[in-house]
Amino acid sequence: MATPTKNILLDEQLCFALYTASKRFNRFYADALAPFKLTYPQYITLLALWENSPMTVRELGSHVNLDSGTLTPLLKRMQTQGWVERKRDENDERQVNISLSQKAIDAKPEIFAHVNSCMDLLGMDEKTYNETRNIVNFASERIKAADPKQVKFSDDQL
């Protein structure tokens, strides 16, 4: 006889926990970043650029795990709002270099200070925060490595 189908409850799912937590953080940052009119993906784009600017769209995408289909319109909006500049590379015209605007450079301390103030609301000490992140990253690596396409559909018959 087939293995009895284990029931799957929504609230017991790790994926649902991550999905929900990610959405909540998204809303949290939407509020925290509202004074600067930045969205969360725009904020992480700035974080990446503050660490290293300029970068090509490709380099940027590898840091924030987004492809050009997402980044191109996002960066155009950020350009319109004066956060970044987009310049096609003179040597290799396939590439577009993304650099921080003066506004973004100037706003960095202010944004950091405000975001840090908001983070204090979480009431998580540094140890808990770091442990949580490490555990999430551990699971994340496992998910990344797994490839469901290799699971034969007939496996349900086991």
Place this chain on the structure above:
Amino acid sequence: MATPTKNILLDEQLCFALYTASKRFNRFYADALAPFKLTYPQYITLLALWENSPMTVRELGSHVNLDSGTLTPLLKRMQTQGWVERKRDENDERQVNISLSQKAIDAKPEIFAHVNSCMDLLGMDEKTYNETRNIVNFASERIKAADPKQVKFSDDQL
């Protein structure tokens, strides 16, 4: 003097870890659910309905943490594909009752079995899986409780 602005590195952020893990799980499930032509939000909608059907759009939304702006088009697509039925309540015509189709009831064991097979790929034992979920949920509750809107923008001057 002002508190020195602590630097914020992308890879050290809990939010980024959750954001990335959530996207990876999304892709994981996109592959795992491909044989059934279901997306991840559609799958959690089915999970909720398998636990309790029918439900109104509002009840369903409170289980999966989505509002009608997301659910209405999602449910219409699921109706088109034969997973659910949508019927306006006869007593209170403001409400729409969502119920499982026979197809969804019949497919449950098959979907559970296949998803469980895919989950085995993660190579996480039950203890690790549950601990990870509990830690994520703990952080999630903290995020939910925090309200950045109450942080005065002048806090950066501290």
Place this chain on the structure above:
DNA sequence: GGCTAATTAATTGCGTACAATGTACTAGAA
């Protein structure tokens, strides 16, 4: 009953996500 406030979905508009495709460009082989 008739008026008003609250409730519930649906709609609209904007911003991601990402697969698939298109286009411009570069570089290496014949």
Place this chain on the structure above:
DNA sequence: TTCTAGTACATTGTACGCAATTAATTAGCC
């Protein structure tokens, strides 16, 4: 040099996610 891959970005199409608005209905109050 011409052909051919390969690379990098842009575009298109589909599907969320959610705030804000609208529309329909119900319920409370006089």
